[in-house]
Amino acid sequence: MRPDAGHSAGDWKHPCHYLWRGPMYVKQNGDVYPCCQSYMLDGAPVGKIGEQPLADIWNSEAMQEMRRLHAAGRAGEIDICSRCCTTIPHPALVAGSLILHGRTVRRLLPAIERLTYLSKLPGRLLRPARRKPE
Numbered sequence: 631m632r633p634d635a636g637h638s639a640g641d642w643k644h645p646c647h648y649l650w651r652g653p654m655y656v657k658q659n660g661d662v663y664p665c666c667q668s669y670m671l672d673g674a675p676v677g678k679i680g681e682q683p684l685a686d687i688w689n690s691e692a693m694q695e696m697r698r699l700h701a702a703g704r705a706g707e708i709d710i711c712s713r714c715c716t717t718i719p720h721p722a723l724v725a726g727s728l729i730l731h732g733r734t735v736r737r738l739l740p741a742i743e744r745l746t747y748l749s750k751l752p753g754r755l756l757r758p759a760r761r762k763p764e
């Protein structure tokens with residue numbers, strides 16, 4: 631992780647796919663986080679296994695609020711997301727990830743990243759979402 635990484639509120643153009651397709655992250659004590667990055671970034675859990683069904687946590691107000699802000703291009707207003715340096719793939723890749731099995735996508739992503747870094751694919755496929763300057 632890069633401590634100096636992160637995205638300001640105006641940087642976001644594409645929503646983070648993790649909030650719609652998972653996987654969520656479950657800690658050994660049952661705390662549930664929206665994604666693995668939120669746990670790494672000391673974010674607050676959005677629920678607890680044993681107290682609520684996972685489906686209810688997935689559709690909880692906290693998750694819906696995160697999705698609303700991401701969809702509105704305001705993900706930078708979420709503390710953990712503003713400090714997150716995960717790759718936000720182009721929506722075309724995200725759409726593909728909804729068609730293909732998650733395991734297949736996870737296997738393909740490193741290859742796509744390698745191809746992109748070797749300049750065989752356009753870098754914008756993996757760059758964090760950024761708004762065009764106004």
Ligand code: SF4
Nearest residue numbers: 646665667710711714
């Ligand atoms: S931007 Fe980072 S912290 Fe926010 S939901 Fe996506 S992976 Fe998690």
